[in-house]
Amino acid sequence: MGDKDIISKEIFQRLVQDFATYLFHLNVTDVELLDTEHHRIEDRRADLVARVTGIDSQVFLLHIEIQNANDASMPKRMLRYLADLLLAYPGLPIKQYLVYIGKESLRMADGLELEQMHYRYHVIDMHKVDCNDLLKQDSPDAWVMAVLCDFQDRPPRTVIHEILSRLVERLHEAPPRLREYVEMLEILSTNRDLNLNIEEELEMLTIDLEKLPSYRIGERRGMEKGMEQGLEQGAHEKAQTIAKELLNAGIPPTQVVMFTQLTLAEIESLKKAQMDA
Numbered sequence: 001m002g003d004k005d006i007i008s009k010e011i012f013q014r015l016v017q018d019f020a021t022y023l024f025h026l027n028v029t030d031v032e033l034l035d036t037e038h039h040r041i042e043d044r045r046a047d048l049v050a051r052v053t054g055i056d057s058q059v060f061l062l063h064i065e066i067q068n069a070n071d072a073s074m075p076k077r078m079l080r081y082l083a084d085l086l087l088a089y090p091g092l093p094i095k096q097y098l099v100y101i102g103k104e105s106l107r108m109a110d111g112l113e114l115e116q117m118h119y120r121y122h123v124i125d126m127h128k129v130d131c132n133d134l135l136k137q138d139s140p141d142a143w144v145m146a147v148l149c150d151f152q153d154r155p156p157r158t159v160i161h162e163i164l165s166r167l168v169e170r171l172h173e174a175p176p177r178l179r180e181y182v183e184m185l186e187i188l189s190t191n192r193d194l195n196l197n198i199e200e201e202l203e204m205l206t207i208d209l210e211k212l213p214s215y216r217i218g219e220r221r222g223m224e225k226g227m228e229q230g231l232e233q234g235a236h237e238k239a240q241t242i243a244k245e246l247l248n249a250g251i252p253p254t255q256v257v258m259f260t261q262l263t264l265a266e267i268e269s270l271k272k273a274q275m276d277a
Contacts, residue, residue: 011183016050018141018184019064022134023124024097026062027055034061034089046081051092060093061085066191067100070107074098078121079112096121101148101192126150131159140167140181147188156194160185160201168205172259175246203254240270247271 013031020026030053048064063081067074078096085094098121100106106127111120131149134142143163151159163185171178186198239260246256253267260267 011180011187012048013050014141014180015184015187016048016052016062016064018145019048019097019099020052020062022137022142022145023099023129024095024122026052026095028052028062029055046084049085051089058093060095061089063094063096065096065098067098067108068102068191068193070100070102070104072108074108075110075112075119075121079119082119082121097124098122099124099126099148101126103193135162135166140170143167144181144184144188147185147194148192156196157201160189160194160196160198161205164198164202164205168202168258175249175251175255175259203252205258240266243267243270244274247274 013033016033017028017031020028020031032051034049034051046063047066048062050062051059052062053059063085065074065078065081071077078098082094082096098108098110100108100123106123106125108123110123111118113119126148127150129149131146131151131154134146134149137143143166146163147159164182167178167181167185171181182198182202189196189198239262243256243260243262243266246259247253247267247270251259253264253271256262256267257264
């Protein structure tokens, strides 16, 4: 599932909790991501494994595999992961979920019927999950998860833009949280092979953002309040201060635009002044 080595542990913890909440309908209150590397000849590891706590205080292991292609050997792989987890974490109940996001129809079994045992795990076919069911939720977590669902004949770029627009509108005053959700969206869209550059799509919103009704309403109200209180200059200075802090944190000027509403030329000038200093 993507390149785990460059993704923060916090983001993967968030993904586990979101999968549990919005796809598996598990009531989870705490998530502790576990190291799942088990040394074998082929050096395989499970996608996501976490020790989680339910609202009833029950502790169990949650194992999630994300698959973007049918694999006839998947039941055996899932059984092998189960055996590894049983050995590594004796005594803990284990819930296993296979999330299928491939383009073809799902053809993978949900377990094995052997002479020695009857083995089953849960399979979530994202072809059968309407993205609108998650997009209608009042939750950035649900919006991001919608990228894995059935787009109902909508172009992928349209859905991505809707998700990013909502995230920017909701979180433009909290850049670290916005960045976290964008990274989560990148992880999930990559696994779905959407072939979209999320960073480029986000930068395009610096223009589209001004068309949002909430943006225009907020802008109008802000101007009216500034005119009434005579604080336009103070607001501008505050925006410059915020812009400088964002630039110092390494945020690109094109993204600082949407956080501060300053012009790109003004932000580039502030960046140049910082570099000269």
